[in-house]
Amino acid sequence: MPLMIALSAFSSMLCALSLPNELFLYGLWPLGFISLIPFYIALQHAPTPRRAALAGAIFGGLHHALTSYWLFFYKDFAFWTLGSSTIAYAVVYALLGLYGNFLLRVESPSYRPFVFAVGWAAFEYLKSTGFLGYPWGLVPYSLSAVPIFLQISDITGVYGLSFLLALSSAIGAEFMQSRKPKPGEAMPRCAAMLQKFPERGLERMGSDTAINASLFFAFSLVLVLAYGFVALSTPIPQKTTLRATLVQQNTDPWLAGELPALSSNIELARKAIDENQAVGGKPIDLLVFSETSLRRPFDDYRQWFAQNPKPDPLLPFLAENGVELLTGAPIVLNWDTYEATNSVILLSPEGRQLESYAKVHPVPFAEAIPLWEFSWFRDFMQKVVGLDSGWVMGTRLTLFPIKPQAAKGQSIQFATPICFEDAFADLCRQYFLEGADLLINLTNDSWSRKKSAQIQHWAIARIRAIENRRTLVRSTNSGVSCVVDAWGRQLYEMPQFEAAALTVDIPVYENPQRTIYTRFGEWFAKFCTLLLAFRVIFDYIGLRREKACAIPANVFY
Numbered sequence: 001m002p003l004m005i006a007l008s009a010f011s012s013m014l015c016a017l018s019l020p021n022e023l024f025l026y027g028l029w030p031l032g033f034i035s036l037i038p039f040y041i042a043l044q045h046a047p048t049p050r051r052a053a054l055a056g057a058i059f060g061g062l063h064h065a066l067t068s069y070w071l072f073f074y075k076d077f078a079f080w081t082l083g084s085s086t087i088a089y090a091v092v093y094a095l096l097g098l099y100g101n102f103l104l105r106v107e108s109p110s111y112r113p114f115v116f117a118v119g120w121a122a123f124e125y126l127k128s129t130g131f132l133g134y135p136w137g138l139v140p141y142s143l144s145a146v147p148i149f150l151q152i153s154d155i156t157g158v159y160g161l162s163f164l165l166a167l168s169s170a171i172g173a174e175f176m177q178s179r180k181p182k183p184g185e186a187m188p189r190c191a192a193m194l195q196k197f198p199e200r201g202l203e204r205m206g207s208d209t210a211i212n213a214s215l216f217f218a219f220s221l222v223l224v225l226a227y228g229f230v231a232l233s234t235p236i237p238q239k240t241t242l243r244a245t246l247v248q249q250n251t252d253p254w255l256a257g258e259l260p261a262l263s264s265n266i267e268l269a270r271k272a273i274d275e276n277q278a279v280g281g282k283p284i285d286l287l288v289f290s291e292t293s294l295r296r297p298f299d300d301y302r303q304w305f306a307q308n309p310k311p312d313p314l315l316p317f318l319a320e321n322g323v324e325l326l327t328g329a330p331i332v333l334n335w336d337t338y339e340a341t342n343s344v345i346l347l348s349p350e351g352r353q354l355e356s357y358a359k360v361h362p363v364p365f366a367e368a369i370p371l372w373e374f375s376w377f378r379d380f381m382q383k384v385v386g387l388d389s390g391w392v393m394g395t396r397l398t399l400f401p402i403k404p405q406a407a408k409g410q411s412i413q414f415a416t417p418i419c420f421e422d423a424f425a426d427l428c429r430q431y432f433l434e435g436a437d438l439l440i441n442l443t444n445d446s447w448s449r450k451k452s453a454q455i456q457h458w459a460i461a462r463i464r465a466i467e468n469r470r471t472l473v474r475s476t477n478s479g480v481s482c483v484v485d486a487w488g489r490q491l492y493e494m495p496q497f498e499a500a501a502l503t504v505d506i507p508v509y510e511n512p513q514r515t516i517y518t519r520f521g522e523w524f525a526k527f528c529t530l531l532l533a534f535r536v537i538f539d540y541i542g543l544r545r546e547k548a549c550a551i552p553a554n555v556f557y
Contacts, residue, residue, distance in 0.1 A: 004042045004051060008058040011039035016066035018142035020455040032142030036169035037176070040116060043100040044173070052101030053094040060093020061086050067137040070453035080365075085134075096123055099536070106539045110209050113170035115535060118528045120166035121159045125525035128424075132364050135423045135460055139165045144459035147488050148228035153466045154515040155227075157425055159525035164220060171213050178210050236469060236486050237510035239437065240407040242414075244286040244506055245272045245323075246475045249293065250446065250499040258295040263309040264499060265289050265327075266317055272501035273321050284503060285404045287318075287325045288475040291342075291419050291444040294329035298345055298353055306351070315351040322349045324402065326475075328418065328442045331356060333392055342367060342391040344416040344442055346400050355401075358394030359418040361427055367391045399436055404508075412437045412508055419443045422461040422472070425522065429468060432518055437508050438471040439464060446478035451496050454479045462488045467517040471507055486511070 017024065018031035039059050046052035064086050071082040100119065107115050120139075128135035140161035143149040152160050249264040269287055276284060296304065306315040318325055325347040332340045341358035348354050362368035368390045399413040415431035415438075422428060422441040431439065441461060445454045458480035465472040469486040479496030483504050492504045516523075 007038035007042040008055045012063035026145040033168040040173040044104040052097040056097020057090040057094040061090030064089040070448040116170040117167035121162040122529040151228035151231035156524040239510045242506040247501045248481045268501040289327035290477040291328035291442040357398035360394040428464040440473040444477040
């Protein structure tokens with residue numbers, strides 16, 4: 001029991017260290033290949049379903065707490081954001097522990113590592129899908145510092161790497177348990193420790209089978225690296241460039257207030273525009289502020305924006321510089337009930353709202369509260385948790401048209417996923433299917449207070465560029481503000497937690513042929529999920545048949 005707990009906790013720590021964290025900002029990527037070994041062993045040797053569930057709960061709860069530690073800084077809701085979510089994920093991973101223990105015990109040694117890898121890829125996909133989906137803490141993001149591994153995402157999505165890394169850990173765990181000491185040789189310390197587990201008939205993998213599994217893994221790894229090398233070496237035709245000024249205000253409107261945040265945006269933007277003109281730079285096509293930069297609905301407060309902030313009001317500033325502004329702002333749908341959307345709006349130099357997009361995937365329980373229509377739940381959220389209401393969810397995907405100076409009159413279209421929407425692969429894929437040429441993400445992560453938290457978000461978001469071979473622009477409040485090309489490489493980046501503005505030329509790729517991922521989405525993850533479901537059913541049926549055919553020991557007496 002203590003050893004099983006220690007293995008589960010140790011595995012979660014390895015996972016946390018492999019991902020971006022405060023000790024190693026971009027994580028320790030080699031740990032991604034071995035981080036699940038202790039958890040695999042704990043699940044494999046758990047003597048009862050209850051112990052397996054406990055192993056899963058310890059791993060999952062600690063893993064979530066160690067990788068999403070920044071949730072502690074969400075206003076005054078630390079208990080609800082980090083505490084309750086840690087408890088919730090302990091329950092989710094407890095169920096994973098039950099299934100994992102069942103599969104690893106009934107599966108033949110030859111297939112155990114592969115079933116575990118398929119199951120892990122399916123689990124990470126299901127964990128990241130839907131309204132309650134949370135794509136943080138996935139093992140593949142341990143490879144953020146090694147872009148060559150990530151290129152396969154335009155075929156399998158990120159879950160192809162989930163499979164590969166889980167398979168690596170499973171094979172490593174089997175090797176640790178399959179080696180037997182030679183005559184007269186002392187048993188390795190790790191193997192001796194494992195002898196403390198009750199086996200209950202669990203069959204060990206033979207060394208030949210482990211070698212065959214290792215060869216399959218090595219072959220797959222070589223293919224991934226070879227594909228990455230070819231992808232990074234293959235140019236993509238460029239349609240045009242979009243010249244934009246990205247503004248990173250570094251003042252959280254929650255704390256600094258509305259006017260200081262807006263003043264910072266305008267001051268930084270003016271300085272960047274003046275510097276561009278001073279060096280004879282090309283005209284700027286688009287000015288981009290971050291999420292929540294405007295705290296008032298623009299159309300309802302047009303006169304206010306014409307006079308504020310003093311002494312440099314927003315609307316006169318736009319008219320003076322003749323540039324369109326893309327910014328985060330609320331849109332009120334009903335003033336009586338104050339139903340509003342968390343939106344992005346595009347303003348013309350004349351101060352007209354040209355287009356808007358309302359966030360369609362809000363943060364559950366923070367931006368959108370389920371069961372709000374029930375008075376008992378509404379009272380609990382308001383009186384106990386302290387949340388008055390959430391945002392209204394958007395109903396459509398919006399593409400913003402713009403005519404860059406470099407495009408010679410031709411129009412391009414960009415989409416604007418808001419904040420953590422850029423972590424959802426299928427949502428971003430839909431934008432490209434609708435005809436978007438690039439993504440411009442507006443984010444406010446300043447409340448997290450940690451560089452590693454913002455790097456985690458960036459590491460997840462950059463995969464969207466690789467999956468679809470398109471550009472991703474991130475204009476954030478405090479970081480990571482950057483331009484990511486179609487291979488996931490940083491073209492421009494601003495320092496985190498520093499007020500800055502940067503004028504950049506954003507590549508817009510032609511790429512007339514959509515990637516396999518863009519066309520078919522999460523086909524690999526869904527295939528793994530289907531395969532796992534059939535395997536569970538077949539293993540369960542086989543187990544029932546074995547029990548039914550078993551002859552009682554006293555049948556001949």
